Amino acid sequence: MKLKLLATIALILFFGLFSFSQNNVKDLLEKAHLARQEMNVEEAIELYTKVIESDPTNIDAYYYRGWIQSVFNATTSIEDFLKVLELDSLHEGALHSAAYYYSFTGNDEKADYYLEKALNVNPQSTSNLFLQMEREIRKENYEKALMICNQLLPQQDESSIWSTLLERGRIYFLTGKNQEAISDFETCFNDHAYGMYSSQNFEMCGDAYEKIGELEQACEKWGWAINHFDVDVPSETAIQKVESKCKK
Numbered sequence: 001m002k003l004k005l006l007a008t009i010a011l012i013l014f015f016g017l018f019s020f021s022q023n024n025v026k027d028l029l030e031k032a033h034l035a036r037q038e039m040n041v042e043e044a045i046e047l048y049t050k051v052i053e054s055d056p057t058n059i060d061a062y063y064y065r066g067w068i069q070s071v072f073n074a075t076t077s078i079e080d081f082l083k084v085l086e087l088d089s090l091h092e093g094a095l096h097s098a099a100y101y102y103s104f105t106g107n108d109e110k111a112d113y114y115l116e117k118a119l120n121v122n123p124q125s126t127s128n129l130f131l132q133m134e135r136e137i138r139k140e141n142y143e144k145a146l147m148i149c150n151q152l153l154p155q156q157d158e159s160s161i162w163s164t165l166l167e168r169g170r171i172y173f174l175t176g177k178n179q180e181a182i183s184d185f186e187t188c189f190n191d192h193a194y195g196m197y198s199s200q201n202f203e204m205c206g207d208a209y210e211k212i213g214e215l216e217q218a219c220e221k222w223g224w225a226i227n228h229f230d231v232d233v234p235s236e237t238a239i240q241k242v243e244s245k246c247k248k
Contacts, residue, residue, distance in 0.1 A: 025055045032061070036068050044068050059087050063094055070097060077101065092121045092128075099131055108138065126155050133167060146171050162192035166201060178208040199225040199234040206241070219246035 032047035048065035051058050066080030078101045084094035095118035102110035115131050122128060129152045136145035149168040156164060169184030185205035188195055206221030223246070225238040 025051055025058065028054070029058070029060060032064065036064055041068055057087060059084055059091065062087070063091070063097075066094075066097060070101070089117075090121050092118055092125065095121065096127050096131060103134065103138070111135075126152060126160070129155075130164065130167075133164070137167065137171065140174075142171050142175050146175075158192075159194075162188045162195035165192070166195065166197070169201075170204065173204050173208050178211045181205070181208045182212070199238060203235060203238040203241075206238075210245075215245065222246065 028047055028051045032044050032051060035044035035047055045065055045068060048061045051061035062080045062083045066077040070077035081094045081097045084091050095114050099111050099114035099118060115135060118131060119128050129148055133145050133148040149164055152164050153161060165184045166188050169181045172181035172184060182205060202221045202225035206218040209218035209221060222238050222241045226234040226242055
């Protein structure tokens with residue numbers, strides 16, 4: 001009888017501690033999500049790390065810790081995304097992120113590997129269509145990339161449409177359609193100012209203006225390119241254009 005009583009008490013204590021631990025993890029995860037949404041980067045990373053320490057199989061904690069790190073430094077996020085895929089090989093978000101990471105670091109073979117795995121999960125999702133478009137641009141299949149762009153745009157909401165417009169602008173520029181490129185670039189810069197634009201994007205828009213003979217607007221965009229230090233370092237070509245073509 002005494003052994004039964006002790007076993008019962010042990011079970012009560014175990015499930016009580018388990019329940020407390022689960023509630024604690026849930027609370028930490030909610031706080032981490034809130035910090036991420038408010039872009040409190042260091043706090044979010046610290047909270048997601050605490051979740052992982054308490055629950056080493058928590059997929060959301062690995063994924064969102066990787067995601068928030070990738071926004072500011074893509075090279076620090078891959079281990080978290082690969083851990084997510086170790087726990088769930090069909091996690092579409094992690095597959096996309098791994099594909100983007102390897103594309104960003106110039107490993108096209110691995111980028112294509114993770115893209116193909118993502119496509120097998122859901123070929124027509126907006127994220128997968130975007131990755132297909134990026135792949136076709138890398139391969140210089142601009143006609144196919146443009147077709148995917150135009151398929152994707154009606155499916156996107158205001159918070160994400162800028163990224164596809166930006167890519168369509170690049171495609172137009174690379175195929176010599178400068179007026180159309182300018183239209184898409186300017187729509188991004190003016191109507192979707194929250195988007196993440198690089199110095200190269202502003203420089204390309206300036207180049208498009210130059211090609212249609214609008215040097216004043218070209219200089220304005222090249223000026224934006226060389227003063228855009230919050231995202232990346234401007235190219236030497238952008239600096240040279242301002243110095244040789246814009247300074248009076």
